[in-house]
Structure formats: C-alpha cells, structure tokens
Amino acid sequence: MRRYVVRRLLLLVPVLLGVSVIIFMVLHLAPGDPAEIMLGSQATQADLERLRAELGLTEPLYVQYVHWLGLVARGDLGRSIWMKRPVLAEVLGRFKATLVLTGAALVLSTVGGLALGIVSAIRPNSPLDRLSAMASLFGASMPVFWLGIVLMVIFALWLGWLPASGMFAPYGGGTVMDLLAHLALPAFTLAAASITIIARLTRSTMLETLGQDYIRTARAKGVVERAVVLRHGLKNALIPIVTVVGVQAGYLLGGAVLTETVFAWPGVGTLMVQGILARDFPLVQGCVLVVALSFVVINLIVDLLYAWLDPRIRYE
Amino acid sequence: MSVRVAGVGDPLVRAAEGSRLRRGIGRVARRDRFALVAALVLLAAVLVALLAPWLPLLDPDTVDTPNRLRPPLTPGHRLGTDEFGRDLLARLVWGARVSLLAGVATAAAAMVIGVMLGILGGFYTGWVETVVMRLTDILMAFPYILLAIAIVAGLGPGLRNAMIAIAIVGFPIYTRLVRGVVLSLREREFVEAARALGATDPLILGRHILPHLLSPVIVAFSLDVGAKILATAGLSFLGLGTQPPTADWGSMLATGRQFVVLSPHVVLLPGLAIFVIVLALNLVGDALRDLLDPRTHPR
Numbered sequence A: 001m002r003r004y005v006v007r008r009l010l011l012l013v014p015v016l017l018g019v020s021v022i023i024f025m026v027l028h029l030a031p032g033d034p035a036e037i038m039l040g041s042q043a044t045q046a047d048l049e050r051l052r053a054e055l056g057l058t059e060p061l062y063v064q065y066v067h068w069l070g071l072v073a074r075g076d077l078g079r080s081i082w083m084k085r086p087v088l089a090e091v092l093g094r095f096k097a098t099l100v101l102t103g104a105a106l107v108l109s110t111v112g113g114l115a116l117g118i119v120s121a122i123r124p125n126s127p128l129d130r131l132s133a134m135a136s137l138f139g140a141s142m143p144v145f146w147l148g149i150v151l152m153v154i155f156a157l158w159l160g161w162l163p164a165s166g167m168f169a170p171y172g173g174g175t176v177m178d179l180l181a182h183l184a185l186p187a188f189t190l191a192a193a194s195i196t197i198i199a200r201l202t203r204s205t206m207l208e209t210l211g212q213d214y215i216r217t218a219r220a221k222g223v224v225e226r227a228v229v230l231r232h233g234l235k236n237a238l239i240p241i242v243t244v245v246g247v248q249a250g251y252l253l254g255g256a257v258l259t260e261t262v263f264a265w266p267g268v269g270t271l272m273v274q275g276i277l278a279r280d281f282p283l284v285q286g287c288v289l290v291v292a293l294s295f296v297v298i299n300l301i302v303d304l305l306y307a308w309l310d311p312r313i314r315y316e
Numbered sequence B: 001m002s003v004r005v006a007g008v009g010d011p012l013v014r015a016a017e018g019s020r021l022r023r024g025i026g027r028v029a030r031r032d033r034f035a036l037v038a039a040l041v042l043l044a045a046v047l048v049a050l051l052a053p054w055l056p057l058l059d060p061d062t063v064d065t066p067n068r069l070r071p072p073l074t075p076g077h078r079l080g081t082d083e084f085g086r087d088l089l090a091r092l093v094w095g096a097r098v099s100l101l102a103g104v105a106t107a108a109a110a111m112v113i114g115v116m117l118g119i120l121g122g123f124y125t126g127w128v129e130t131v132v133m134r135l136t137d138i139l140m141a142f143p144y145i146l147l148a149i150a151i152v153a154g155l156g157p158g159l160r161n162a163m164i165a166i167a168i169v170g171f172p173i174y175t176r177l178v179r180g181v182v183l184s185l186r187e188r189e190f191v192e193a194a195r196a197l198g199a200t201d202p203l204i205l206g207r208h209i210l211p212h213l214l215s216p217v218i219v220a221f222s223l224d225v226g227a228k229i230l231a232t233a234g235l236s237f238l239g240l241g242t243q244p245p246t247a248d249w250g251s252m253l254a255t256g257r258q259f260v261v262l263s264p265h266v267v268l269l270p271g272l273a274i275f276v277i278v279l280a281l282n283l284v285g286d287a288l289r290d291l292l293d294p295r296t297h298p299r
Helices: A002-028 A034-039 A045-055 A061-073 A087-122 A127-141 A144-158 A176-210 A213-221 A225-263 A268-277 A281-309 B011-031 B033-054 B088-123 B127-140 B144-155 B159-186 B189-196 B201-237 B249-259 B265-292
Strands: none
Touching: A002 A061, A002 A281, A002 B127, A002 B144, A034 A045, A087 A127, A087 A176, A087 A225, A087 A268, A087 A281, A127 A176, A127 B201, A127 B265, A144 A176, A144 A225, A144 B201, A144 B249, A144 B265, A176 A225, A213 A225, A225 A268, A225 A281, A225 B144, A225 B201, A268 A281, A268 B144, A281 B144, B033 B088, B033 B265, B088 B127, B088 B159, B088 B201, B088 B249, B088 B265, B127 B159, B144 B159, B144 B201, B159 B201, B189 B201, B201 B249, B201 B265, B249 B265
C-alpha cells in the first residue's frame, strides 16, 4: 500500500504543475495588456504603471510564472483589485460556505442514491424502479440553475416553507436550524443529478451482486433478508459506488458555482463570477486555484480509498 | 500490384453492416418509441430554428414596454412577453438558433480535437503519447464547468469565447475514448497484416482504424451535444456567454429571474426549452448506443 501511495503522490506533481500553468495563463489569454483590461479605459498612466509593477507584467512570461508560483507556494495569491484585500483570506472565507454546500449535497446524494438504488435493485421493474430510471434521465437533461429557480419559486415564494436565498437570515440568524433551512433548497438542487447517477449505479452493481452464488448460500443458510442485502450484497457492491461518489464529489464542487449564483449562496462560485465581471484577475485565479486544488485532493482520496478497498488495484 | 486486406470499408462487409443497421433501426424504433418521438422533436426544433427568418414571428428585439410581462395566450403574443415587452415565442425561436448552434459547434470542435489527439496518443507511443495523455490529465484535473469559467475569465465574456472555452474543456473525453479504442485496434491482426503488406501509417489510420472509431464517436457526440447545450446555457446564465440584446435560452433565464414571482413564464419557458431539447438528445443518444454498440444488444 505504501508504494502505491508514494506512486500516486508522485503522479500529482505534473498535474499540479499543469494546473498552475493553466491558472497562470488565465491572465494572459486575452490579447492586449492585462493591466489595461483590468483597469479599463478610464485608468490613468500612473495607475497602469503601478498595477504592471505589482503584477510584474514587465518581465518575460516565464519569469512572471516562476515568480507567481513562488508567491503561490508561500500562500500569497496577491491582492484583489476590486476589493483591495488579500485574495487568499477572501477566498478561504468564502470557501467554507462552498464546502458546507458541497458537503451537504454529497451526503444527500450518497444517502438518497444508495437508498433509491438498493430499493430499485430489490424490486427491479417495480413502479419505484421505473420512476428512478425516469428521474435519472430527467436529472441528466435538466439545467441545474433552472431546477433551482423552480424549487425556489415553489418552496420559498409560493409555499413560504423555506428561505429563498443566502446562508443565514439577516436578523436573528446564525443558528444551526437557520443554516439547515437555508441549505435545504440549494443542497437538493445541487444533489439532484448526482442522486440519480448514484442510484442507477447502485442498482446495477447490487443486481449483479445479488445474483452471486454466495448470496444464494446466505439465503439458504437462513440469513435474514435485510442482512443478505446489506451485509453480503451492499458491502461487495461498494467499490464501484465509492468511485462514482468520489467523481460526484468533484462534480458537485464545480457545479456549486451555478447553484450558488441561483441562491445567492456566499461561496467561492459567486465570488468568482463577481470577480470575472469586475475583471479582477488575481481574485479569479485565487478562486480557481483553491477549487482546483480541492478537486485534485478529492481525486487523490478517492484513489487511495479505492486501493484500500480493493487490493487488486495496488498490485497492478 | 495493389494488395487489399479485407477491412471495414469493403463492399461485402459494408453490405452486411448495412443490412444489420437497417434491422437494428427497425428494432430500436419498435422497442423505443420514446427515441422516435425524441428524434421527431429534435427534427422539428432544428427546422424551426433554421427557418426562423421566414416564419411569421414578431421581431425578437422590438421593445414594447406598455405590453411587458404579458402571460401566455395573450392575443398577439402566444407565449406572452418578457420584461421589455419582447415577444417570448420569437425570442425562444431565435434563441434556439444560438443554443442549438452553440451545442453542435462546441461538441463538433471538441470531437475533432479530441479524436485527432486520441488517435495520435493511441497510435504513437513515446513522447507523443506522454504529451497527449498528460495534457488530458491536467485538463481533467479541473471540474468541467470551473475550467470553462476560468478560460472565459481570461478571454472575456461573450458567446464566441464561451464556445471556445467549452470546446477546450470538452475534448479530453473524446481523447480518452478514442485512445482506448486505438490502443486495442493497434494490436489486432488486420492492422498487423496491413503493416506486413507495406501499408503506411496514414493508410492504416484512414482505412483500418478510423472506420472502427465511427460508432463510439457518433454515440459520444450525440450524447455530448446535450451536455454542451447545458454548459453554454450555464455560462450564459452566469452572464459570461451571450451578451444582450442577443438571446439564447440561458441568458433569457438569467434576465427573467427577477420577475419570476409575478411572471413565472419568463423563466419556465426557456428552461423548459433547454430541458426538452437536451432530454430528446439524450434519448436519441441512448437509442444510438443501443443500435451501434453490440454489447448492449438484447440477446
């Protein structure tokens, strides 16, 4: 296992370098002077000079990259031009909200997907199974931002059951119940597609596992059906499910951008979109960097978990 | 003297495949009524989008503020009007042109780049393979939509830039798919035979490898167009795609959001349009996969 972990960690190096190059290049993709693009046509010559010096834009590109990478490695992501504050603190503050949303959506999609998948596998072709198949097709075709708006209109504006936007109530908020109430709609919106994906995969792997000889043996021995399904069936079906849950974790982290915008959730996604519209490149780079790094870490954890669950992978 | 090796393109093989395909289409059409309906819906949408300039529609950009936010079935505005009093039916139809074209064009661009790189990465070992595969690894190290947003951030908001970003983000899927197929084909006897007979690399690629790639790539493409429509609409929704006054379905949804309480139709209709088209594309894509992938044939 240790050799596998070391090899997997070494593989991270080229990926991280590549990710850093891409994020660095964001600033230089558009033709023209980044300082002029950021400050707009109203900027004075002195302002432009100052920003060029601050970002080191007068140096050759590779010198700029190495310099930038050095700063990033020391945790210095520069200053936001729009907010006039250090980027890292701003992004990390917002990242907590994104993690709360993504985490809640992941729990929701895993629990919901497993439950739906197991029930569909126990009774294939039952009405619930058909409904879940249809839901998975709908989930893959529905724009997540549209689903969010529809849910918001129904549950927040028409029925008035849940708050429409934000993370806490402006007055008297801040309690866990308040957070959960605000979390319900965005978390479900974000999780909807993943629930159906995890449910379909759980169903197919469970069906395969439940057809194995050892399941028949367990039943013949007189093991209670619940134990047959959960202990003998689910446990052996878990490996592919873990992978897809990991993939979904990364997807949820990326998809959070759209959901956050719909529900005005104060996360990295909304911050990034504001940064783009304000042409605040350091802020955008900081947001992309933090989310991409977490994505890489999630993938790493999934791979390690996978190798731990299935010894065959380590010895490949 | 020309030497020919029985390959996919041979008339006999092609005839056999042709009749198999016809039987397959018949079977899918019988079994999968939904896919048939979906195909008809798609055909209708494409026709309406193509014929938009000649259809009896109001001008999609004419502002008529006294008639703003009219509900559907208002005389003169069958689907109502938006916050500027513009006719929603006209905007939906003209928006379809943008959304459909963006979906097809970005998926096609991603496919062309992805397939070419996949062939290179699968056929040539050594540094070519390393470069291609590391590049796809790096692009796949980002969440899909995040990378697209980052690229648009660099290039600047706008439909063209959003499409470039989505195409860049989308090609690694094709590269991985195609490389996998090419890797297994490279070792097959018919490729070895062609090589033994002195066929050059371009000939082997064109005559013996490319035809085998057709069905997996067609299936992936048909499912991908829907995903690309969703991605473009998502970027437009964030304000990073189509810029006003031009409308696509995503930007219509974004601007309609503020009026959703009093006039839900301004948000529901464009969202429904995206949903129906992407659902139809997914149904047709699934049916195509059943048709073209022998592993999913019912026995």
